[in-house]
Amino acid sequence: MIGRGGSRSLAILIDRADAPPRTRDPTPPEVDDVTEPPRDPASRRTFLKRTGALAALAASPARGAQPGADAPPAARPRVIDCHAHLHHRGRPSWEADDRALVDAADRLGIDVLCCSMLTPKRPATADGFRECNRWTADGMKRHPGRILGYAYVNPGAGAEAVDEVRRCVQEYGFIGVKLYNEFFCTDPVVFPVIEAAIDLGVPILHHAGHVHHPLPDQPRISDGGRLAELAARYPEAKIICAHACGGGDWEWTIKALRHAPTVYLDTSGSVPDDAVVEMAAKVLGVDRLLFGCDMSMTQGVGRIRGADLPEADKAKILGGNMAKLLAGRAG
Amino acid sequence: MILDVNAYLGPFAFRPLRHNTADGLLGLMDAKGIGRAAVSSASAITYRNAQAGNEELAAEVRGRADRLIPFAVINPAYAGWRDDLQACREMGFRGLRLYPGWHRYALSDPACLELVDAATAMRLPISIPMRVEDVRNQSWLVNVPEVPLAEVAALVAARPDARFLLLNGAGFANGPLGRKDSGLPPNYLIEISRMDSVLTDEIGRLVASLGADRLAFGTGMPFHYPDISLLKLEALRVDEADRRRIAGANAESWLGPA
Numbered sequence: 001m002i003g004r005g006g007s008r009s010l011a012i013l014i015d016r017a018d019a020p021p022r023t024r025d026p027t028p029p030e031v032d033d034v035t036e037p038p039r040d041p042a043s044r045r046t047f048l049k050r051t052g053a054l055a056a057l058a059a060s061p062a063r064g065a066q067p068g069a070d071a072p073p074a075a076r077p078r079v080i081d082c083h084a085h086l087h088h089r090g091r092p093s094w095e096a097d098d099r100a101l102v103d104a105a106d107r108l109g110i111d112v113l114c115c116s117m118l119t120p121k122r123p124a125t126a127d128g129f130r131e132c133n134r135w136t137a138d139g140m141k142r143h144p145g146r147i148l149g150y151a152y153v154n155p156g157a158g159a160e161a162v163d164e165v166r167r168c169v170q171e172y173g174f175i176g177v178k179l180y181n182e183f184f185c186t187d188p189v190v191f192p193v194i195e196a197a198i199d200l201g202v203p204i205l206h207h208a209g210h211v212h213h214p215l216p217d218q219p220r221i222s223d224g225g226r227l228a229e230l231a232a233r234y235p236e237a238k239i240i241c242a243h244a245c246g247g248g249d250w251e252w253t254i255k256a257l258r259h260a261p262t263v264y265l266d267t268s269g270s271v272p273d274d275a276v277v278e279m280a281a282k283v284l285g286v287d288r289l290l291f292g293c294d295m296s297m298t299q300g301v302g303r304i305r306g307a308d309l310p311e312a313d314k315a316k317i318l319g320g321n322m323a324k325l326l327a328g329r330a331g
Numbered sequence: 332m333i334l335d336v337n338a339y340l341g342p343f344a345f346r347p348l349r350h351n352t353a354d355g356l357l358g359l360m361d362a363k364g365i366g367r368a369a370v371s372s373a374s375a376i377t378y379r380n381a382q383a384g385n386e387e388l389a390a391e392v393r394g395r396a397d398r399l400i401p402f403a404v405i406n407p408a409y410a411g412w413r414d415d416l417q418a419c420r421e422m423g424f425r426g427l428r429l430y431p432g433w434h435r436y437a438l439s440d441p442a443c444l445e446l447v448d449a450a451t452a453m454r455l456p457i458s459i460p461m462r463v464e465d466v467r468n469q470s471w472l473v474n475v476p477e478v479p480l481a482e483v484a485a486l487v488a489a490r491p492d493a494r495f496l497l498l499n500g501a502g503f504a505n506g507p508l509g510r511k512d513s514g515l516p517p518n519y520l521i522e523i524s525r526m527d528s529v530l531t532d533e534i535g536r537l538v539a540s541l542g543a544d545r546l547a548f549g550t551g552m553p554f555h556y557p558d559i560s561l562l563k564l565e566a567l568r569v570d571e572a573d574r575r576r577i578a579g580a581n582a583e584s585w586l587g588p589a
Contacts, residue, residue, distance in 0.1 A: 100530055101530060107529055108529065108566065209467070211467050212469065212470060212471035213469065213474060250468070270465070271468060272555040273465075273556075274554060274555055274556050275347075275349055296527070297529045298528060298559055298562045299559050303556050303558070306557065306558030
């Protein structure tokens with residue numbers, strides 16, 4: 001072993017947004033109104049043109065994303081962040097923090113944020129995940145057309161988890177299911193939730209990572225290999241492997257998913273490594289890649305901007321592929 | 332002009348790098364609008380004898396000193412480091428990079444302090460990457476923790492005449508390195524690549540608490556997509572004068588013009 005072998009942070013592999021909300025420094029940034037990227041839609045387009053960010057965009061709007069007061073102009077194709085989080089409302093600053101998320105999306109040209117809300121303490125109780133999902137539904141109403149919801153459940157709640165998934169999709173209009181690390185995705189306790197998602201025609205965004213050192217705080221984290229195994233068992237399921245760039249060895253993850261054609265890879269995460277997107281496109285194909293940030297906003301957008309791929313391929317990653325996934329919802 | 336204080340050349344032990352020759356990196360810089368870059372050897376991070384990496388780098392950047400500013404990786408725990416430092420100075424190196432975690436020494440070790448003093452006497456800035464890779468990505472062969480910010484703060488306080496570039500770090504805004512009133516000397520620049528300028532906005536908070544004259548642009552290329560740091564700089568809510576300071580003026584005042 002190289003190095004002094006100091007303590008490895010327990011926070012590792014909980015990428016930013018999947019971690020319990022961190023304390024936000026209350027110090028506000030100095031804002032210069034002259035140079036502040038403007039927030040109204042027309043000026044936002046000007047900002048994007050100036051930065052050159054996200055010039056090629058996805059083709060079709062996400063199902064369930066209704067135009068609202070702060071919705072982007074209809075003429076501009078949508079960029080969809082497949083992995084975001086609203087802030088738990090036990091946190092005093094949740095409202096401002098959610099607004100800051102939408103503001104960040106505005107500044108970076110992200111039109112739609114697909115959000116879940118996790119309980120601060122896990123494993124989540126049924127009451128806990130139901131409360132989170134109610135607040136996510138409220139977040140969709142507060143930011144119409146900008147926030148779409150994933151139903152977060154702990155599969156260990158059994159029938160209550162399955163019922164909650166159905167209720168969230170059918171009553172709240174959620175677009176998918178978010179699973180974390182309470183169980184390996186190949187544990188049979190998870191299967192009824194997967195089967196409900198298949199019935200409803202919605203994707204499952206699954207927390208994932210593969211590291212080469214023990215993660216004592218995440219003994220049941222799934223990785224690309226387990227997700228591929230789940231996909232072999234349920235080829236009808238639409239599975240999203242979360243945060244390629246926040247889940248440890250991304251080369252391992254990409255290779256593990258190669259022969260699992262129904263598993264999509266979310267490119268989000270805080271790790272800014274070069275060449276991730278290109279390797280994923282080469283090994284998996286661009287049709288299986290979904291743009292995401294997982295709250296690491298400039299990393300998420302910047303890596304797609306920097307990827308050496310044709311603009312048409314970037315458009316698929318930025319929103320086209322996710323829009324197709326969302327269009328598959330039953331009913 | 333954009334000056335990147337956090338760039339590298341050569342192979343890395345644990346994954347392939349693109350754009351890691353002088354020609355390759357200059358091509359990438361041209362494509363991204365980056366004028367100059369402070370570069371060190373990526374190989375020297377894991378070579379036992381880091382000086383071999385410095386010699387490779389010197390050969391690679393020869394004739395490109397207008398854009399590629401060579402920084403030497405010196406390991407004060409390894410035999411002959413004083414000779415290596417002198418040799419690097421004579422080869423035209425303009426700064427140092429230290430890897431205390433990878434090279435197994437502490438910033439407070441007497442040999443490290445002697446190296447800092449020697450570099451200061453040569454007027455060489457000293458850059459310290461807080462990490463090389465995210466700890467989650469590390470190979471099974473290595474387990475190198477990040478450089479603790481508390482140790483960095485102790486070093487900048489102990490050597491007020493030295494000049495430090497703090498690379499690949501985050502979490503400054505919550506500690507003494509991120510505050511003007513902490514009593515630390517203003518002898519360090521914080522490089523922005525690992526912090527954000529939206530949402531958590533640590534870069535914006537550092538501008539507010541420490542001042543735009545204490546930040547420096549960096550990318551970590553070719554380990555990282557340079558576009559990420561460029562986007563952070565673009566999205567940062569500061570006036571254009573402060574943006575220019577961060578983009579290159581602050582670093583240029585330390586490293587000199589092209």
